[in-house]
Amino acid sequence: MTTQDTDVAVDSATGSVFEMVSGVWAFKTLAAAVELGLFGSLAGGGKATKEELEAALGLPERPTDLLLAACTSLGLLDRDGEHYRNSALAETALVPDRPNYLGGAVAYVESRSWRGWSRLTEALRTDRPTTWVPDTQDSPFAAEDQEMLGRFWSAMHNLGRSTARAVAAAYDLSGHEKLLDVGAGSGAFPIELCAAYPGLTATCYDLPHIVPLTQVEINQAGMGERIATVTGDFIADEVLPGGHDVALLAAILHDWDEDTGRMLLAKCHDALPPGGVLLICELLLDDDRTGPPPAALMGLNRLVETERGRAYTAAQYRSWLLDAGFREVTRVPCKSPGANAVLVARA
Numbered sequence: 001m002t003t004q005d006t007d008v009a010v011d012s013a014t015g016s017v018f019e020m021v022s023g024v025w026a027f028k029t030l031a032a033a034v035e036l037g038l039f040g041s042l043a044g045g046g047k048a049t050k051e052e053l054e055a056a057l058g059l060p061e062r063p064t065d066l067l068l069a070a071c072t073s074l075g076l077l078d079r080d081g082e083h084y085r086n087s088a089l090a091e092t093a094l095v096p097d098r099p100n101y102l103g104g105a106v107a108y109v110e111s112r113s114w115r116g117w118s119r120l121t122e123a124l125r126t127d128r129p130t131t132w133v134p135d136t137q138d139s140p141f142a143a144e145d146q147e148m149l150g151r152f153w154s155a156m157h158n159l160g161r162s163t164a165r166a167v168a169a170a171y172d173l174s175g176h177e178k179l180l181d182v183g184a185g186s187g188a189f190p191i192e193l194c195a196a197y198p199g200l201t202a203t204c205y206d207l208p209h210i211v212p213l214t215q216v217e218i219n220q221a222g223m224g225e226r227i228a229t230v231t232g233d234f235i236a237d238e239v240l241p242g243g244h245d246v247a248l249l250a251a252i253l254h255d256w257d258e259d260t261g262r263m264l265l266a267k268c269h270d271a272l273p274p275g276g277v278l279l280i281c282e283l284l285l286d287d288d289r290t291g292p293p294p295a296a297l298m299g300l301n302r303l304v305e306t307e308r309g310r311a312y313t314a315a316q317y318r319s320w321l322l323d324a325g326f327r328e329v330t331r332v333p334c335k336s337p338g339a340n341a342v343l344v345a346r347a
Contacts, residue, residue: 025070026074027109029067029070029071029074030071030074030076030106031106031107031109031110031114032067033067033071033076033094034094034103034106034107034110035107035110036057036059036067037057038053038057038067038071038077039076039086039090039091039094039095039103040095040096041053041056041057042077042084042085042086042090043086043091043095044095045085045086045091046085046086047080047083047084047085048083048084048085049082049083049084050064050065050068050082050084053068053084068084072084075087075089076089076090076094077090094106099158099161100158100161100162101158102155102158102159104154104155104157104158105154105155105156105158105159107154107155108154108155109155112131113131113301113304113305115130115131116129116130116131116304116305117130117301117304119304120300120303120304123303123304124303127303128307129303129304129305129306129307130304131304131305132305134307153185153186153213156185156186156188157185157186157188157217158188159188159337159338160185160186160188160189160192160250160251160338161188161191161192162336162337162338163188163189163250163251163281163334163336163337163338163339164188164189164191164192164193164250165192165196165336166334166335166336166339167189167193167250167279167281167334167336167339167342168192168193168196168197169196170332170333170334170342171279171332171334171342171344173193173196173197173200173246174197174199176197176200176245176246176277177199177200177201177245178200178201178202178203178243178244178245178246179193179194179200179201179202179203179244179246179247179248180202180203180205180240180241180244180246180247180248180271181202181203181204181205181247181248181250182205182234182240182247182248182249182252182264182268183205183206183234183249183250183252184204184205184206184210184214184229185206185210185214186213186214186217187204187214187215187217187218187221187227187229188217189248189250189281190202190203190204190218190223190227191217191218191221191223191227194223194226194227195221195223200226201226201227201228202226202227202228203227203228203229203230203241203244204218204227204228204229204230205229205230205231205232205234205240205241206229206231206232207231207232207233208231211229211230211231214229215229234252234264234267235260235263235264237267239267239270239271240267240268240270240271241271242271244271244272244276245272245273245275245276245277246272246276246277246278246279247268247271247272247276247277247278247279248278248279248281249264249268249278249279249280249281250279250281250282250338250339251281251282251283251338251339252264253280253282253312253317254282254283254298254299254302254309254310254311254312255302255305255306255308255309256306256308256309257308257309257310258316258320260308261312261317261320262320262323262324265278265320265321265324265326266324266325268324269324269325269326269347272347273347274347275346275347276346276347277344277345277346277347278321278326278344278345278346278347279342279343279344280317280321280342280343280345281334281338281339281341281342282295282312282317282339282340282341282343283295283298283311283338283339283340284311284312284313284314284317284331284340284341284343285299285311285312285313286313287313287314287315289313292340294340295311295340296311298311299311314331314341314343317329317343318343321343321345325347326345326346326347327345327346327347328344328345328346329343329344329345329346330343330344331343331344332344
C-alpha cells in the first residue's frame with residue numbers, strides 16, 4: 001500500500017468515526033427544534049423569514065440563524081430565497097397532532113433516554129439500567145410515574161402504528177379472526193391490524209394502569225366495537241386470555257432474559273388452539289450477532305432501560321419456540337422502525 005493509499009484509508013476512518021461523534025449534534029438539533037415548536041409554526045405549508053422565526057420562537061438572531069441552517073442541512077426545512085418552510089419529512093412526522101407525529105418519541109429520548117445513555121459506561125460496568133432506579137421502583141413502567149408513562153406512550157404509539165402497518169403488509173392476517181396482543185401498550189398494533197383486516201377483532205392485554213391509556217386510543221380510533229381490553233400481568237398470571245386464534249408479541253421479548261422469554265412463549269402456546277399462530281415482531285440481530293445496527297443498538301438500549309433485556313437472534317427465538325411446542329417457525333422480512341422481521345410460529 002502506498003503512502004497515498006494509507007492517507008486515504010486514514011482519512012476515511014477518521015471521517016467515519018467523526019460522523020458517529022457528530023450524530024449527537026443532529027439529534028440535539030432535532031430535539032431543540034421540536035421543543036421550540038419550530039415545525040408547528042410552519043405547519044400546513046406555511047413559510048417564514050429568519051426574522052419572522054426569531055419573533056415566533058423568541059430567539060436572538062445568531063441562534064436562529066444557526067438553528068435554521070442546521071435544520072435545513074438535515075433535511076428538516078426547505079429554503080426558498082429568504083423564506084423557510086417544513087420539508088416533506090417534517091410536515092409528515094414533526095407537526096403536532098398529525099397522525100404520524102413523532103415529536104413524542106423525540107421528547108421521550110430527550111427527557112429520559114438521553115440521560116440514561118449519557119451513563120452508558122456505568123450501565124456496562126454495573127449491568128443495571130440508568131433511566132430508572134430498580135432499588136426504588138418495581139419497573140420502568142411504574143404506575144406512579146404518570147409523566148413518564150405519558151411520554152412513553154406518546155413516543156411508542158405512532159412508532160407502533162408505523163411498524164404495525166408494515167406487519168400488516170408483510171403477513172396476511174385474513175385467515176385469522178381474533179387477535180390477542182400480549183403487552184399491548186397503547187393498542188397501536190390492534191388498531192392498525194384491525195383497520196387493515198376488516199374481519200379481525202382483537203383483545204389488548206396489559207397492566208391495570210396501562211389499559212385506561214389503551215382504551216383512550218381505541219376510542220379515538222373508533223375501534224371500540226372491535227377491540228376489547230383485559231387487564232393482567234403476563235409475568236405473574238398463570239395463564240393468558242384464551243379464545244384467540246392468533247397472538248402477538250411486539251417488542252416484548254427484548255425486555256426480558258431467556259428464562260422469562262421461554263416462560264412467556266410457553267404461556268402463549270397454551271393459550272392458543274391447535275393450529276393457532278404466534279407472531280413475534282422484533283428488531284432481530286443477525287445470527288452471528290454482528291448487526292444490523294438498529295437491532296444491535298436497540299440491544300444496548302435494553303441495557304440502559306431494563307434489568308434483563310437484550311437483543312436476540314432469530315435462531316434463538318426459533319429454539320425457544322420449538323422447545324415451547326410451536327412448529328413451522330418461519331421468518332417474514334419486515335422493514336419498519338420497530339421490527340425488521342416477523343417470526344410466525346404455529347401451535
